Amino acid sequence: MASRSQRVCLNIIWLSFISILHCSSTLANHDNYIVHMDLSAMPKAFRGQHGWYSATLQSVSGNAGANTNIFNNISSSKLLYTYSHVLNGFSASLTPAELEALKSSPGYISSIRDLPVKPHTTHSSQFLGLNPKSGAWPISKFGQDIIIGVVDTGVWPESESYNDGGMTEIPSRWKGECESGTQFNSSLCNKKLIGARFFNKGLLAKNPTITIAMNSPRDANGHGTHTSSTAAGSYVERASYFGYAIGTALGTAPLARVAMYKALWNEGSFTSDIIAAIDQAIIDGVDVLSMSLGLDGVDLYEDPVAIATFAAIEKNIFVSTSAGNQGPFIGTLHNGIPWVMTVAAGTMDRELGATLTLGNGNTVTGLSLYPGNSSLIDFPIVFMDECLNLAELKKVGQKIVVCQDKNDSLSNQVDNIQNASVSGGVFISDFDGLEFFLQSSFPAVFMNSKTGDILKDYIKIENNATATIQFQKTELGTKPAPSVASYSSRGPSISCPFVLKPDVMAPGDSILAAWPSNLAVSQTNSKLSFSNFNLQSGTSMACPQAAGIAALLRGAHPEWSPAAIRSAIMTTSDSTDNTNSDIKDIGDDNKPATPIAMGAGHINPNKALDPGLIYDATTEDYVSLLCSLNLTMKRIQTITRSYSVNCSTSSLDLNYPSFIAFFNAKESKSVQEFQRTVTNVGEGVSTYTASVTPLKGFNVSVDPDKLTFKGKYAKQSYKLRIEGPNQMDEETVVVFCYLSWIETGGKHVVKSPIVVTSLGTEAPS
Ligand SMILES: *[C@@H]1O[C@H](CO)[C@@H](O)[C@H](O)[C@H]1NC(C)=O
Ligand SMILES: *[C@@H]1O[C@H](CO)[C@@H](O)[C@H](O)[C@H]1NC(C)=O
Ligand SMILES: *[C@@H]1O[C@H](CO)[C@@H](O)[C@H](O)[C@H]1NC(C)=O
Ligand SMILES: *[C@@H]1O[C@H](CO)[C@@H](O)[C@H](O)[C@H]1NC(C)=O
Ligand SMILES: *[C@@H]1O[C@H](CO)[C@@H](O)[C@H](O)[C@H]1NC(C)=O
Ligand SMILES: *[C@@H]1O[C@H](CO)[C@@H](O)[C@H](O)[C@H]1NC(C)=O
Ligand SMILES: *[C@@H]1O[C@H](CO)[C@@H](O)[C@H](O)[C@H]1NC(C)=O
Ligand SMILES: *[C@@H]1O[C@H](CO)[C@@H](O)[C@H](O)[C@H]1NC(C)=O
Ligand SMILES: *[C@@H]1O[C@H](CO)[C@@H](O)[C@H](O)[C@H]1NC(C)=O
Numbered sequence: 001m002a003s004r005s006q007r008v009c010l011n012i013i014w015l016s017f018i019s020i021l022h023c024s025s026t027l028a029n030h031d032n033y034i035v036h037m038d039l040s041a042m043p044k045a046f047r048g049q050h051g052w053y054s055a056t057l058q059s060v061s062g063n064a065g066a067n068t069n070i071f072n073n074i075s076s077s078k079l080l081y082t083y084s085h086v087l088n089g090f091s092a093s094l095t096p097a098e099l100e101a102l103k104s105s106p107g108y109i110s111s112i113r114d115l116p117v118k119p120h121t122t123h124s125s126q127f128l129g130l131n132p133k134s135g136a137w138p139i140s141k142f143g144q145d146i147i148i149g150v151v152d153t154g155v156w157p158e159s160e161s162y163n164d165g166g167m168t169e170i171p172s173r174w175k176g177e178c179e180s181g182t183q184f185n186s187s188l189c190n191k192k193l194i195g196a197r198f199f200n201k202g203l204l205a206k207n208p209t210i211t212i213a214m215n216s217p218r219d220a221n222g223h224g225t226h227t228s229s230t231a232a233g234s235y236v237e238r239a240s241y242f243g244y245a246i247g248t249a250l251g252t253a254p255l256a257r258v259a260m261y262k263a264l265w266n267e268g269s270f271t272s273d274i275i276a277a278i279d280q281a282i283i284d285g286v287d288v289l290s291m292s293l294g295l296d297g298v299d300l301y302e303d304p305v306a307i308a309t310f311a312a313i314e315k316n317i318f319v320s321t322s323a324g325n326q327g328p329f330i331g332t333l334h335n336g337i338p339w340v341m342t343v344a345a346g347t348m349d350r351e352l353g354a355t356l357t358l359g360n361g362n363t364v365t366g367l368s369l370y371p372g373n374s375s376l377i378d379f380p381i382v383f384m385d386e387c388l389n390l391a392e393l394k395k396v397g398q399k400i401v402v403c404q405d406k407n408d409s410l411s412n413q414v415d416n417i418q419n420a421s422v423s424g425g426v427f428i429s430d431f432d433g434l435e436f437f438l439q440s441s442f443p444a445v446f447m448n449s450k451t452g453d454i455l456k457d458y459i460k461i462e463n464n465a466t467a468t469i470q471f472q473k474t475e476l477g478t479k480p481a482p483s484v485a486s487y488s489s490r491g492p493s494i495s496c497p498f499v500l501k502p503d504v505m506a507p508g509d510s511i512l513a514a515w516p517s518n519l520a521v522s523q524t525n526s527k528l529s530f531s532n533f534n535l536q537s538g539t540s541m542a543c544p545q546a547a548g549i550a551a552l553l554r555g556a557h558p559e560w561s562p563a564a565i566r567s568a569i570m571t572t573s574d575s576t577d578n579t580n581s582d583i584k585d586i587g588d589d590n591k592p593a594t595p596i597a598m599g600a601g602h603i604n605p606n607k608a609l610d611p612g613l614i615y616d617a618t619t620e621d622y623v624s625l626l627c628s629l630n631l632t633m634k635r636i637q638t639i640t641r642s643y644s645v646n647c648s649t650s651s652l653d654l655n656y657p658s659f660i661a662f663f664n665a666k667e668s669k670s671v672q673e674f675q676r677t678v679t680n681v682g683e684g685v686s687t688y689t690a691s692v693t694p695l696k697g698f699n700v701s702v703d704p705d706k707l708t709f710k711g712k713y714a715k716q717s718y719k720l721r722i723e724g725p726n727q728m729d730e731e732t733v734v735v736f737c738y739l740s741w742i743e744t745g746g747k748h749v750v751k752s753p754i755v756v757t758s759l760g761t762e763a764p765s
Contacts, residue, residue, distance in 0.1 A: 115298070115304075117270065129606050148259070150231065152290075198217045213266065222519050228260055322342075325488070331759070337496070343543045368443075398422070400425070414437060483577065502599040567611065570752075573604055600753050612741075615678055662757060
């Protein structure tokens, strides 16, 4: 298991991925607020919302400052954005007095403070089973009619991954634009990259004195280029990271269009800008939104992603989000929002690394992404235990040094070996986050202690031990795969525990995708390395893969709702790996992964194309869920924007393709029941029979256990009943099983995870 100090190190690496500056405002009293207004209170004199909000702001800054008069517009309040789709309201920079005055203005509903946001491929399409001859790619025309909007750090338009060779005309319904700015103008867009906009009024209001280095849609970070090309990058032959992972790079939906909405900045990221980006994406006409970002521990009615995506779902836009990189700890999940897809990250069947050929002829392999091409041939190799004594290491000279990670010292060891100027380092460590150390700028190889023992034994008995290291090794078909990546955040959702999250897992580990050619991919004091493709790990990389698959399904089934697409992806996902055993969790000692870690399973696009049955949900169903969460009407309205919310039907039991039941003495009964309705999306008459795998300590039954559908789009309902002790024993946090509806005489199996947990449902306050 990863221990604390390495965990901290890992988090820092992840955060530096997109540097988040918690800049405090220079005008100490000011803050940005996102303000919800009741449109029905708008006086008729105003033509539109913008005029009304400006006037409202003017009046509150007049009220707030004793010395203000109408000729003196040093009014400190400032309108940042008027939002018209994701919510009725605006964002503004306000003093506390102005905020107070605003609260008694006509039409004011509520306000939330602007918050900082955390941002969170050659082989992955093959690993996902996508191929040009059959299945999701040809049936969806590779996503060519679908527009994927990506809210991220911008785009590097010169990348080969945005090459539009052979692409059809841009869909005529598209209303987006390519905005000009620093090193960017509309001539950089084409039939692949069809939109590029940027949003930073919130950031600038928070930090009026900063200068934004790249004030345009151009990516100065790399994250957005990587995620957008992962979702929809064009074919690029012989792409690689310095010879690693070499192959044809392409996105999951290789002919889908990309529209970039840059709202994450190296200078900082704020929710007011993200809401503005989503608002614009809805107006422009995207079909799918991919958002590899999230906020820590916010309630649904304060989460801008939750609020803004509710409007997107109403407009039939599918939303894919990342689960976050704070695993393997339970309850760390971001974006646990009932109406979006929340994606966990897994590994692929690929190992990138190096081989060590020992003086005795034996060979051991390890992980490495060292970019240099020169092998180390017949170098003396020595074992230096923890490698913590730099002075001693500096005396070693031209040798390969082997270090053993005993006490979370790996990151110190790596620094020391680099500083000691030895020929190379071999690091023996069982740390489950090694992927974050691999992009070294000096010859380095990482291996687990089992392999390390072979190396140590050789060094011990051979008093003149030598080794040859060859880098750029790409091994395919490694087993077992996929496994849940340790860093992938675990559910349940804090903001809505009654809906099981995450939903699915997609490849997120060492994903090769486009990268700005002027940004170093590996960096040391001495040397910067550049590459047009970079390997990145995180749920940020898994999210766009799911977005790409949703684009393929939208292309193949234009009539499906976002909930139907999500259901198809979930119920057809795989819960076994390439050794035919249960998918393992690297963050939990390689025990079978629970749905809290991987959701329904590993995404399988070709099966998702034809799921048999789907669990659909409408916005009314989501409202009914919100009503049952006992939120105040104002808070519900913050999300729904509708001021006539009807809470006469209220149910925690959303028609979702997964189940989570809480059995803790405080709030549970010894029996819990769920009601579900499934819709036949297969052709003709069909019959399905329920099958439930055993659930330790509980009885699970389904009534009726046989469903017959008279034709396409016919619906049937059933009840799932879980009977057990009032309270689970304390050590057992999560038990799980699967319900499968198996088609009689057909090929469809519609599978749902069932989780029973002793965790509580209270949100942290
Ligand atoms: C009032 O505000 C506008 C727009 O911000 C600005 O152009 C103008 O110069 C200001 N007038 C005064 C008197 O400060
Ligand atoms: C965009 O910039 C390029 C080079 O800077 C220039 O050649 C081109 O004319 C510009 N296009 C537009 C539409 O401004
Ligand atoms: C190593 O070789 C690969 C493939 O031959 C090449 O793409 C890469 O640029 C080389 N790396 C360095 C650091 O020279
Ligand atoms: C492990 O590391 C910690 C902090 O670096 C140190 O305080 C402790 O003594 C070390 N333990 C051992 C057994 O080396
Ligand atoms: C060792 O290297 C790291 C980064 O590579 C650097 O921050 C540190 O100051 C160096 N330490 C010494 C003692 O040279
Ligand atoms: C150790 O190996 C080196 C290089 O292979 C060789 O030059 C040297 O003579 C060897 N020393 C002993 C003691 O075998
Ligand atoms: C909502 O309130 C009702 C009545 O007090 C209670 O029975 C129910 O458990 C509450 N629901 C949630 C989700 O807290
Ligand atoms: C709320 O919905 C219920 C059932 O759909 C309906 O009977 C009732 O009239 C509605 N109430 C209002 C105020 O619209
Ligand atoms: C499960 O059902 C069996 C048979 O009806 C019963 O004996 C047992 O007590 C039940 N177990 C639980 C945990 O309810």
